Amino acid sequence: xxxxxxxxxxSLDMSRLPRHVGIIMDGNGRWAKQHSRPRxxxxxxxxxxxxxxxxxxxxxxxKYLTFYAxxxxxxxxxxxxxxxxxxxLKEKLIKEIPELNEQNIYVQFIxxxxxxxxEYLAEIRAVAAKTHQNTGMVVNIAFNYGGRLEIxxxxxxxxxxxxxxxxxxxxxxxxxxxxxxxxxxxxxxSGEKRLSNFLLWQSAYSEIYITETLWPDFxxxxxxxxxxxxxxxxxxxxxxx
Ligand code: IPE
Ligand code: IPE
Ligand code: MG
Numbered sequence: 001x002x003x004x005x006x007x008x009x010x011s012l013d014m015s016r017l018p019r020h021v022g023i024i025m026d027g028n029g030r031w032a033k034q035h036s037r038p039r040x041x042x043x044x045x046x047x048x049x050x051x052x053x054x055x056x057x058x059x060x061x062x063k064y065l066t067f068y069a070x071x072x073x074x075x076x077x078x079x080x081x082x083x084x085x086x087x088x089l090k091e092k093l094i095k096e097i098p099e100l101n102e103q104n105i106y107v108q109f110i111x112x113x114x115x116x117x118x119e120y121l122a123e124i125r126a127v128a129a130k131t132h133q134n135t136g137m138v139v140n141i142a143f144n145y146g147g148r149l150e151i152x153x154x155x156x157x158x159x160x161x162x163x164x165x166x167x168x169x170x171x172x173x174x175x176x177x178x179x180x181x182x183x184x185x186x187x188x189x190s191g192e193k194r195l196s197n198f199l200l201w202q203s204a205y206s207e208i209y210i211t212e213t214l215w216p217d218f219x220x221x222x223x224x225x226x227x228x229x230x231x232x233x234x235x236x237x238x239x240x241x
Pocket of ligand 2: 024025026027068069070071074192194196
């Protein structure tokens with residue numbers, strides 16, 4: 001039942017929620033295959049899971065959520081799938097804007113401009129900008145995102161005088177996630193045990209949670225399970241905890 005997640009809420013320690021959760025939304029294609037539908041149908045179903053997680057995030061008061069929507073490696077897929085994904089992203093975003101604004105959510109894209117048509121880029125940015133007066137939860141959409149490219153682009157932005165003062169604590173200000181805390185928790189659906197180029201710099205001390213559940217089947221209950229698991233971890237940061 002859709003409301004079943006409510007029963008699980010008291011199990012969470014609200015004072016120890018992660019500030020930032022990153023999600024590698026994987027398994028749409030396998031889900032579609034299991035349901036004998038085209039891959040794009042799986043992607044459309046997957047978009048519904050984003051909404052569930054965002055709603056729960058608002059209910060819990062999470063501060064930052066990052067969804068990995070399209071990687072710099074995903075251009076290697078057939079053209080039809082790539083086109084379908086780009087179209088889906090724009091359409092869903094446009095449709096969700098009123099709701100996002102109602103929930104005081106700030107949406108921003110993190111990713112590269114490479115390979116994207118200027119017009120498309122301008123359009124999705126303009127839609128996201130409609131949320132930029134909001135002061136609540138930040139939702140990052142990692143789109144045309146690659147961790148290695150992000151680091152390289154950051155290095156290219158550096159001025160000679162920046163290099164001298166560079167250190168592990170301030171390099172993050174040159175990344176697309178500038179000003180945001182590193183993800184405390186990274187969730188990956190569909191059982192794959194890899195980062196696939198997601199938030200490489202920022203994930204240095206992230207807790208990682210992997211579920212076998214395919215992304216279109218991921219909902220509030222799954223998200224709470226991930227948060228419970230996170231709360232059972234002992235984060236030592238190289239010390240003795
Ligand atoms: C995740 O689902 C969505 C994107 C990578 C865009 P996949 O499309 O990777 O689904 P699988 O891994 O083929 O099942
Ligand atoms: C990672 O999923 C990228 C996104 C979720 C957008 P992939 O399905 O592309 O990752 P690999 O190919 O299994 O590593
Ligand atoms: Mg995949």
